[in-house]
Amino acid sequence: MSASPLSPTATLASLTAAAWALRTQFFVSGALFATWGVHVPTVKAHYGLGEQSLALAMLASGIGAVVALAHAGRVVGRFGPRLVAALMGLLLCAAVASLLMTPAYAGLLITMVLFGGTASLFDVSINAEASEIEHRAARPLMSGFHAMFSLGGMVGAGAGSLLPAWGVGAQLHLTLAAALALLMVWAACGAMLPMAGNAGDAHPLSLPRGPLALIGTLAALGLIAEGAMYDWSVLFLKQERHSNSSLAALGYASFSLAMAMGRFAGDWVRARVAPIRLLIFSGLLAALGMSLALLVRAAPAGLIGFALVGLGLSNVVPVLFSAASRIPGVAPAHGIAAVSAVGYLGMMAGPPLIGLVAEHSSLTVGLGCVVAFALFMAVAAPRALKAANAS
Incomplete structure (x- = not known):
């Protein structure tokens, strides 16, 4: 669009x-x-x-x-x-x-x-x-x-x-x-700005194919992890770590603050770190942070872990969108739109998926999906970004 x-x-x-x-x-x-x-x-x-x-x-x-x-x-x-x-x-x-x-x-x-x-x-x-x-x-x-x-x-x-x-x-x-x-x-x-509407400018939802499919998958996994933090971090600290409401709300705040800091510095970082290396590091950092929050039972460890997840995920979307804009033979706007659509669907579908896992096991196990998704991002980064000629 x-x-x-x-x-x-x-x-x-x-x-x-x-x-x-x-x-x-x-x-x-x-x-x-x-x-x-x-x-x-x-x-x-x-x-x-x-x-x-x-x-x-x-x-x-x-x-x-x-x-x-x-x-x-x-x-x-x-x-x-x-x-x-x-x-x-x-x-x-x-x-x-x-x-x-x-x-x-x-x-x-x-x-x-x-x-x-x-x-x-x-x-x-x-x-x-x-x-x-x-x-x-x-x-x-x-x-x-x-x-x-x-x-x-x-x-x-x-x-x-x-x-x-x-x-x-x-x-x-x-x-x-x-x-x-x-x-x-x-x-x-x-x-x-007064950007007048134009019916001829409308496009239906598009889904990625070929090289865009893997990039879209990684975007979806990254946004599933982000959505999990939005919807489940507070409940995790309150229910699994028995924190009071004020402390539990700080779990979301620590995640958001770290993500904001990572994004404010994002352009500077992307100018100095190669996309593949940055995406690998981002996935590993997010996995480490989520593991810390899940494995160490002290509530402060959860706050630190959620902050590391936010910092790790902060530059995933900019890196993947940039890669999507450089797919040979695909218009940049189309590439970004296709990956954005799948990524947003992942963000909305991820929290219910984690909730279903939590219902049949525990919220700790459900949030363990975030660790798995972050590790997959790190492992798949070289193939995804090389396919997009983004290395």
């Missing part, structure tokens, strides 16, 4: 303002994901769910995302990123505020479908404009945009850790977070 071209009258000032608006949107997206993440134990307790039922609720979110992704190119292509971001931001905030409002499990499933669908459309719309801004600025900006997502995750998780200690209840936290996020989204939409 490509966005409509910017107006020729766009000035440097408007481009700078739009870039900061996009940073705000990515920050809000990360904060809302974190708000859901820190309240996974709350949702589980509120509805009286086991791991399997909780995993099915997460799967409902994945189904909403899959349906939305199948039409994302058409929707954003027709209406433009600014309008889609405004409308999806409204619905996404409504879904977050409603997580604990429904009395029945069926209501939660409907809310999660809305959450997954609106989050994915919001993500596609802001990434579409981010790509155009980066093109117009003629310098790397994407890592910085995605770093703001991680920073938002850290702030959202930090708020989830502090507010219970101050006597703020879960529903009030969700409502306040959603209201503040909506104000930020709409304020940022006002500064987004």
Whole structure:
């Protein structure tokens, strides 16, 4: 999917303002994901769910995302990123505020479908404009945009850790977070560049073939691991390590902070470390961090382990997207779009998969999948990136 071209009258000032608006949107997206993440134990307790039922609720979110992704190119292509971001931001905030409002499990499933669908459309719309801004600025900006997502995750998780200690209840936290996020989204939409919709620019969801298939698989595995941290890290510390709610929320915050730091430094690192070596190191570091969190029973070890996972995963997507853009005979935009689609599906499908494993074994065993996926990334990196002529 490509966005409509910017107006020729766009000035440097408007481009700078739009870039900061996009940073705000990515920050809000990360904060809302974190708000859901820190309240996974709350949702589980509120509805009286086991791991399997909780995993099915997460799967409902994945189904909403899959349906939305199948039409994302058409929707954003027709209406433009600014309008889609405004409308999806409204619905996404409504879904977050409603997580604990429904009395029945069926209501939660409907809310999660809305959450997954609106989050994915919001993500596609802001990434579409981010790509155009980066093109117009003629310098790397994407890592910085995605770093703001991680920073938002850290702030959202930090708020989830502090507010219970101050006597703020879960529903009030969700409502306040959603209201503040909506104000930020709409304020940022006002500064987004006027990229008019174009129905002829719509493309359906595409899946990778040939060399792109392995790159897409690695992206999916990396994002499964990332999604596992979003949805299960807090519950792991609370349930498996018997941490209180404030300390458990810091598990998500430590992961997000480390990922943000890795992404803010991402362009500098990628300029100095070869892609294959960087991806191998990233996979090994993520596997080491997850192993530390799972094998050492002290809660601080979990915080350190989650931070290492975040640092290890921080540059996986930029490396793989760069490789996808250099496949011979494949347009860069198509390569990135195909890998992005599979990767996002992995991010949405991974947490329910881990939940199903946890239901039949334990959450520790379920999160052990992250170790296996990270090791596979490290082992498969040379073949994947050489196939893309990315070495």
